[in-house]
Amino acid sequence: METAARTAPAAVIVAIDGPAGTGKSSTSKAVAAKLGLGYLDTGAQYRAITWWMLNNGIDVDDAIAVADAAAKPVIVSGTDPAAPTITVDGLDAAGPIRTQEVTAAVSAVSAVPEVRALITDLQRSIAAEAPEGIVVEGRDIGITVLPDADLKIFLTASPEARAARRSGELKGKEAQATDLAATREALIKRDAADSGRKTSPLAKADDAVEVDTTELTLEQVIECVVTLIEGAGAEKAGRVAR
Numbered sequence: 001m002e003t004a005a006r007t008a009p010a011a012v013i014v015a016i017d018g019p020a021g022t023g024k025s026s027t028s029k030a031v032a033a034k035l036g037l038g039y040l041d042t043g044a045q046y047r048a049i050t051w052w053m054l055n056n057g058i059d060v061d062d063a064i065a066v067a068d069a070a071a072k073p074v075i076v077s078g079t080d081p082a083a084p085t086i087t088v089d090g091l092d093a094a095g096p097i098r099t100q101e102v103t104a105a106v107s108a109v110s111a112v113p114e115v116r117a118l119i120t121d122l123q124r125s126i127a128a129e130a131p132e133g134i135v136v137e138g139r140d141i142g143i144t145v146l147p148d149a150d151l152k153i154f155l156t157a158s159p160e161a162r163a164a165r166r167s168g169e170l171k172g173k174e175a176q177a178t179d180l181a182a183t184r185e186a187l188i189k190r191d192a193a194d195s196g197r198k199t200s201p202l203a204k205a206d207d208a209v210e211v212d213t214t215e216l217t218l219e220q221v222i223e224c225v226v227t228l229i230e231g232a233g234a235e236k237a238g239r240v241a242r
């Protein structure tokens with residue numbers, strides 16, 4: 001594990017929200033490692049419950065069936081930013097939750113209020129049990145899950161930049177052009193579903209700091225967020241000392 005090179009002066013709770021492809025996961029993991037904080041990928045938890053639904057023959061478009069089954073899977077998240085883990089009923093789910101099948105189904109499952117209530121409780125208990133502080137990344141962390149977080153950050157980027165990052169691993173130019181268009185469409189569709197749902201839609205908290213990453217490298221985003229967390233940590237340490 002990378003040792004903490006910088007320090008957040010107090011155990012801070014940091015909420016990082018934003019749509020897919022803004023660099024949320026890479027940024028959150030890196031800043032948590034640099035500052036010696038825990039790390040929680042809440043999207044992975046929604047993916048994990050979705051994977052379980054698909055494996056157990058639940059129709060993900062049937063909200064009642066999803067709600068009825070929501071409490072059955074046992075989801076456990078490991079919060080070491082150097083090696084985050086996720087298991088469902090004891091099975092390693094880190095690989096399977098990244099398949100296209102899960103990605104296509106996760107917005108429907110995560111829109112079900114019973115699913116959100118259960119996963120939100122799980123997230124709050126993980127944050128409460130992180131004495132060193134934690135970076136929690138997702139869509140509704142600043143507004144719903146941890147409204148009292150010490151720092152809230154909302155990452156944004158243009159749809160073009162987000163699609164380019166998501167499909168960046170493809171080599172051939174032609175393949176990349178086709179993939180870029182498809183990735184952009186899929187991202188826009190998922191954003192619309194995540195932002196438009198009734199329960200806890202993707203949204204920026206009024207007191208969140210917005211960081212537009214379109215023109216920034218990952219290193220620049222990390223530096224910016226580390227500086228914001230150090231500021232929030234110093235402020236918290238001052239409050240605690242007073």
Ligand code: DC
Nearest residue numbers: 020042043044046106110138139140
């Ligand atoms: O960050 P991600 O792409 O792995 O997230 C997968 C899905 O989970 C995303 O489409 C919306 C949902 N999600 C959510 O509803 N609330 C969160 N806090 C995190 C993710």
